[in-house]
Amino acid sequence: MDYAELHCLSNFSFLRGASHPEELVKAAIEQGYRALALTDECSVSGVVRAHREAKGQLQLIVGSEFCLEDAPFLLVLLAPDRQAYGQLCRLITIARRRAPKGKYHLYLEDLQAASLTHCLALFRPQGAFEAKSQQGELLQAIFPQRLWLLGERFLENGEETELEALKALAIRLDLPIVAAGDVHMHSSNRQPLQDLVTAIRHGCTIHNAGYRLFSNAERHIRSLTKLERLYPPEWLAESIAIAQRCRFSLEELRYEYPAELVPNGHDAPTYLRALVEKGAQHRFHNKVPDRVRQQIEHELALIRELQYEHYFLTIQDIVAYARSQDILCQGRGSAANSVICYCLGITEVNPTKVDLLFERFISRNRGEPPDIDVDFEHERREEVIQYIYRKYGRSRAALAATIISYRARSAIRDAGKALGFDLAHIEQVLSGISWRDGTRVGLEQIREAGLTDNPQLGRYFITLVETLIGFPRHLSQHVGGFVISAGPIDELVPVENAAMQGRTVIQWDKDDLETLGLLKVDILALGMLTAIRKTLHLIQQYQPGIATLQDIGEEDRAVYKMLQRGDSIGVFQVESRAQINMLPRLKPEKYYDLVIQIAIVRPGPIQGDMVHPYLRRRDKIEQPDIRKELEPVLGRTLGVPIFQEQVIRLAMVAAGFSADEADMLRRAMAAWKRQGDLEPFRFKLIDGMLARGYTQEYAEQIYNQIRGFGGYGFPESHSASFALLAYVSAWLKYHHPAAFFCGLLNSQPMGFYSPSQLIQDARRHGVEVLPVDVNLSFREHSLTWPDKSPEGSPAIRLGFRLVKGLSIPGSQAIEANRPAEGFKDSRQLKYLTGLNNTDLEALASANALSAIAGHRYQARWDILGHDKPAPLLPPETRTQPAVGIQLPEPNEGETLLEDYTSMGLSLGRHPLALLRERGLLRRILTAEELQTQEHGHVVQVAGLVTGRQRPGSASGVTFVTLEDETGNINVVVWAVTAQQQRKALLTSRLLQVSGIMERRDTVIHIIAGRLTNLTHLIEGLTIPSRDFR
């Protein structure tokens, strides 16, 4: 007997289906089904996954199930060919686009209006016999000769009667009946989970879900024997007949490129060649070296062979637009690091300067599409996106989806709620769990903590949560992955609404696109590009020679020297505390060192223990021992795999993985955190390496490094682009600190540090920072020359953007209406600008009125006292209040308080300086004084707690950053200390630490001994401290 299941929901029918598409496909193969139609409710989000699983083993039919708003029947549409598939996608798009995110509205009218001429339709009528009959007639008109009645049996109450009615209806309408299973899960074992998601969907508990649950577990992939007993043979045969009519496969979807990019007289290859040629002449000043010439030819040939011209042209077009608008951008990814991309202006990484990246340009082996991500200035990325929409139209450009799945926390919350657990209790237990060591360990802790005293439920709970983790919950928009098509995109894949107003996403994510070999362009936002562009603009004011990235001096030793000192606050990618600590040890002295630096200080390499071997070899303490065939793979990193690409290549070269197997390994690594283990690859890897003569020990070591990498591996092709920006920002910081910090401050929020920390660092670098002044500041922070000579070093004049509560129109009004000689007094300010009281008060409290209205208390009081301007009376004629009330001036503590409250920072003295002056911090060393202390000494330090990284309650250490008037102090608190002094550790805003000085090179840590909470001291100063949790 043969059977094709034509009505099957996966967990992409959110909170209805209880199995992954892959599981359903596997089960259908196991049961010997001839075909499976995945018919998720108004969605094809799961079909690509099913397609990947079914490839070559099972016929997969694409379909979708619908409930209409104005008709009671249930409708399943199937796509027998490419046209039908396009029609189905369009219908889904129509229904989805008019409903809020995650919902759909479909009306009878749509079925009549939309062209569904190729779709096959199955339906389950509803209601009394006459009503059913009418529904059938209606659908017959829309789907002539393409309509079936769904014959579905679930062993439910009253089923016999229903089936009799169905047979009668079939005769009355002269319609065939097809057997189907309304499958919701791959196995009956999923019934508890199906019940659970049903309860979650209805927002009730499992105990009062009642008849909202199915009465049994029949909606699974049932065995053929069972189906044979349940259905008449002709119904079963009909399913095969339908399946045979379906010839469409997702393989047929080819990316059809937008044609408009190629001008008349050109075809894509010649046009690309022309552009590359032009770029090459520009980049190499009309003297293209032979080596470059060869490489260009090689790359062009490869592109020709794989027909990727349009892809490069598309990206070139976007980048050219950005350049025309003076928006900085920088490409990254394997294909980005090519001579061609350098010539096309997609990347600034000069291939002649760094010659080791280009072997992995595009993989010829698989149909892997080229991978280029382009970063744009974060404040202006929207302009680029709007350009794409303008150029290709909304019907041809859309964002890829990101599928948001259940993670441990959300699964525990939702499942716990549905099982009726106490919500506060769930939160409380969750708060004590550390997920650092993986989901399994976390769940084990939940089991121990016990969420319920009902052992039955407790047992089910963990299993349910484990299964629920990884279930899709909703579609969100990808950070910037665009799909651009030649024809209407909604005939390629359905489009639905995203949460953001006016944004839409397609129903597939990045992996789905990759599986199908569809191209996407990643348009990403990067704050550092904004900062760099703003910095370059500022430098223009006094050194017009430096206008673009090309004008920045290459491989400047002084810049590297600065980085080697760990002086990198504000520098792209290497400004985190971990990076700052590593800089003096890795001592980068050339561009490629930065590429490594960026990739190595990450959880993957750190957990895989790659840092120390690399350091030892670099410092020549240990000789790298690299076999000849691995030299090209590992040579440049001294035998230690640091980049993701190396791991993949290693598996191929050393263990004989095929390209496809290596790709599976890459996917498994990416999903490692979520889905458990790389165990299946272990034997293959180790056996493969042993067979090629590697030692067991070495093979094990490599495997462990790969495992440690899991999910965190950083690709070299991305690191290379980042390293360039790291170098550029370091160069700007070293040579033009005032412009650099000003640019950074104008690009906030971004990076690791707050404006307060950035300004402190700027001042430590000798940059003068001037306060906000209503007569001298602009909206943005600006450069100014205090000694009026442009040769002198510039100072930063803080801008209005720092003043909390001051509106953008408010600061614009000040700039627009400010007299050349400035405002005379607050009254004039008010009348000339028309600022409202909120804006004026914000300015007063930020002390921006000090030049015209006295101290901030007085300014605030006076400014509120001015009457509303009467339109007919010029301000001069109005009488002043008879007696002015004089308010007392704020003291230094109050000034600090006001500074922090209104701007988040102060240019006044640091709170710690005030406390020290008052003799409250005796025998406590400053960050500066620490520099001269010796390793191993016991020291006392204190500072505002500006960072408290708590990697987990159970294991590991807590890193605390203290800030005093001279700098930052890094404190390491071991778990035991943290445990014993939890209160001081967690609640202090001003913390005193006595501990042991630890020094390695120039890196200083204090290993905490006793922690003392000194918060009361700053409260005494009436100085706030931000809680930097």
Add this chain to the structure above:
Amino acid sequence: MLWLYIHFPSLQLDHYQRAHTHPIPVALVDGQPPRVREANQEARQQGVSPEQSIHTAASLAPTLQLCPDDTALQEKLLSRLAQRCYHYAAHITLCPPDGLLLEVSTVLRLHGGLRPLYRQLAETFQKQAYQAWIAGGATPLAARLLARNHTALSDDPSTQWATLRNLPIQATDLPVGITDRLSRMGLRKIGQVMDLPPQEIAKRLGTDVTSYIHRLSGRQPDPQPAWSPPKHFEVHLDLLRELDTVTAILFPLQRLLQELADFLRQHQLATDTLHLNLEHRYDSTTRFQIRTGKQAHNTETFLQLCRLQLEHHILQAPVVRIQLRVDRWLARQPDATDLFGSTASQDSLQQALLDRLQARLGRKHIKRPNAVPDHRPEKAWQAGEAPVKFPHPPSQWPQRPLWFLDRPQPLLEAPQDWLSGPERLGGGWWDGQNILRDYYVARLTTGRIAWVFRQPQGGWFIHGWFA
């Protein structure tokens, strides 16, 4: 006028603590995501403090008990505490969620001055295990601020004022926006604001601020609504002549019920519970509790229910006194009267029948089957005390036999006909009573139609009979 304000800084937490002999760390949480709103001393000692996330709180104090902030409970506690104070002051005002205001000038002499009164009150609350901060002041607001800020008690007006003036502006009840603006003009103390010309403040911050300051200083009256203790209805009739039959009691009882009905009308209230005590000669009492299914407020309803309950009662001794007490009050719902003046719907007739049956047989003796939406037959109904309201039947109940067997019986013979089935029922994993059965409707050789099932582990059972 002299006002006394009592602030309960941890009303709900103290209430929880009272049930425990050993102090345990407790915190109130509210908000989403939940944050600590209040923590008791034990919790505070471990570092728990308001505004913390429960994540932080729970890592500071692993044994911390978390309770939701419960305003309804707080209000109930507050009025209970107000009853305690009724003894000390006639004019009491509730200041939810955590304060009481007492007007004490009239009773000061009675208690021997402010300090003795304060002592007595403090003792009262201490015995009750409630923390209470008490302060006196010349205006309600002054007393409130002094108490809420836990200042030392003083009976000297000038000291009170001095303390008050020195309080931070945040201690007032002014909105945060206002106090923030004041303190950002350097005006950090109440006194500083009081010293400024009111019209200048009003111009800058609005008249709400000046009005508040005026009420605080007493320049503007600040009337306080008086709290009154819960209503209480208790009447009795001493009988001049002993009565020895129930029927004889009904007549005087009618009078009492009439009084009750008048009381209910005056207060626009209704009730559903009467306490009727018949006191006998020789100091014994027979007590009745008479309940109605629906709220009631007229004499006839009450009388009929009393009659039904008393009818079958045999008096053990002659009655000398009848006492009627009501302490449960319901807000009165207007009768729905249709156009023709008829108020008796089908529903209320049914209800009336139920009331009467219950009154006659006793509430416990009336059970009715209730349908429960559950696929498992055993769980699909339950016998409950007669509910006050009939649930409306859901539209699609599965077909089930009318006669459902408490315990399935083995099926001993092969049925003559299989009429329908199988219907597979599976589920109930969540409470450990999961089932997996195939049900059939079958005609047995006796001609009876049975509901039978089979389990995967084998065996046939009869679970019910169809009519």
